[in-house]
Amino acid sequence: MTTPREPGAGHDGAPDQTDDLFAVAWVDDPPAVRLLDQTRLPGEVHVIDCRDLATLAEAIRSLRVRGAPALGVAGAYGVVLGALTGWSPGQAAAELAAQRPTAVNLGWAAERIAARGNDPRELLAAARELDEANAVACRAMGRHGADLIGELAATPARVLTHCNTGMLACQGIGTAFGVARTLHEDGRLSHLWVDETRPLLQGARLTAYEAAALDMPHAVLADAAAGSLLGRAHVDAIVVGSDRIAANGDVANKIGTYPLAVLAARHGVPFLVVAPVSTIDPATPDGAAIPIEERAPDEVRRVLGQVDLTPAGSDAANPAFDVTPAELVTAIVTERGVIRDPDTDAVAAHLAPSTAARD
Numbered sequence: 499m500t501t502p503r504e505p506g507a508g509h510d511g512a513p514d515q516t517d518d519l520f521a522v523a524w525v526d527d528p529p530a531v532r533l534l535d536q537t538r539l540p541g542e543v544h545v546i547d548c549r550d551l552a553t554l555a556e557a558i559r560s561l562r563v564r565g566a567p568a569l570g571v572a573g574a575y576g577v578v579l580g581a582l583t584g585w586s587p588g589q590a591a592a593e594l595a596a597q598r599p600t601a602v603n604l605g606w607a608a609e610r611i612a613a614r615g616n617d618p619r620e621l622l623a624a625a626r627e628l629d630e631a632n633a634v635a636c637r638a639m640g641r642h643g644a645d646l647i648g649e650l651a652a653t654p655a656r657v658l659t660h661c662n663t664g665m666l667a668c669q670g671i672g673t674a675f676g677v678a679r680t681l682h683e684d685g686r687l688s689h690l691w692v693d694e695t696r697p698l699l700q701g702a703r704l705t706a707y708e709a710a711a712l713d714m715p716h717a718v719l720a721d722a723a724a725g726s727l728l729g730r731a732h733v734d735a736i737v738v739g740s741d742r743i744a745a746n747g748d749v750a751n752k753i754g755t756y757p758l759a760v761l762a763a764r765h766g767v768p769f770l771v772v773a774p775v776s777t778i779d780p781a782t783p784d785g786a787a788i789p790i791e792e793r794a795p796d797e798v799r800r801v802l803g804q805v806d807l808t809p810a811g812s813d814a815a816n817p818a819f820d821v822t823p824a825e826l827v828t829a830i831v832t833e834r835g836v837i838r839d840p841d842t843d844a845v846a847a848h849l850a851p852s853t854a855a856r857d
């Protein structure tokens with residue numbers, strides 16, 4: 499199956515060259531959470547329909563759907579699916595949230611939908627609302643982030659990013675990738691440097707796929723090459739997403755993000771974190787309290803499950819995320835605007851006007 503959306507519908511109402519791309523969709527008959535299987539990209543555009551919670555849970559665990567905001571949408575529709583297949587909404591939310599412990603959007607969205615009661619029609623309406631709000635938030639983040647780069651760096655800018663934070667991770671145009679895309683649409687992106695993002699290569703496989711589909715000037719690099727590019731002044735700004743932002747502004751994101759923040763500080767380059775307000779978790783006081791997902795050693799020992807890299811007897815460490823201390827973050831960009839020099843007070847002030855938007 500390859501055409502999950504109406505041709506030309508776009509992801510936020512605006513037609514683009516990536517209309518066949520999506521992360522998550524709801525299907526009515528028979529009820530299913532439809533996913534574009536991201537483990538098969540870029541080679542194959544393959545769609546799967548999850549008709550029960552166990553199938554969806556496996557898909558989330560194995561990164562067929564991934565990226566914090568898209569996980570939130572999958573969790574939201576997952577609660578609807580659960581309610582239609584014999585689960586209580588609360589149990590369904592807990593089951594889904596347990597699959598990816600670091601990405602706070604998953605549990606947040608699932609619990610938010612579950613709190614709406616037991617009527618599947620009511621749950622579906624709420625999940626659809628959340629899905630659509632994501633796309634709107636992405637556009638706002640893209641604009642705020644692009645304008646901030648225009649202020650902090652020379653444009654057209656050479657931007658470096660990590661992992662995949664585009665429409666595959668978000669449904670809308672993306673978080674960090676949405677900033678690069680907005681710069682591109684403005685004619686202010688000179689080049690996008692794409693970290694390959696070991697071990698699962700979300701940058702090489704997914705971000706490059708989206709950048710190519712949008713004709714964005716880009717190049718993939720080995721993660722370890724970022725320091726060389728910064729050392730030679732080939733990077734004007736680093737822009738990343740996040741899976742959870744603590745109340746003090748510490749940021750969890752894909753493993754390899756923290757070294758980029760250190761490099762950015764060393765070279766005086768702005769380090770921007772772009773994420774919706776729903777990624778800020780006021781219940782997590784600081785980075786040390788963020789649960790870090792440990793994944794299977796084989797993801798490191800074998801290339802995409804196919805080629806052995808290490809001798810049979812070698813163990814491997816595979817933390818999926820790292821934590822960047824707030825002091826290394828130039829600014830956090832949300833759909834509401836910019837948190838400069840984030841700390842506990844600045845984050846609280848950003849949330850203050852309408853905590854209801856997150857709760």
Ligand SMILES: CSC[C@@H](O)[C@@H](O)C(=O)COP(=O)(O)O
Nearest residue numbers: 564565566661663667739740752
């Ligand atoms: C907009 S997405 C922000 C993060 O979710 C993204 O940078 C990331 O780390 C994704 O990790 P993944 O393990 O692929 O789900």
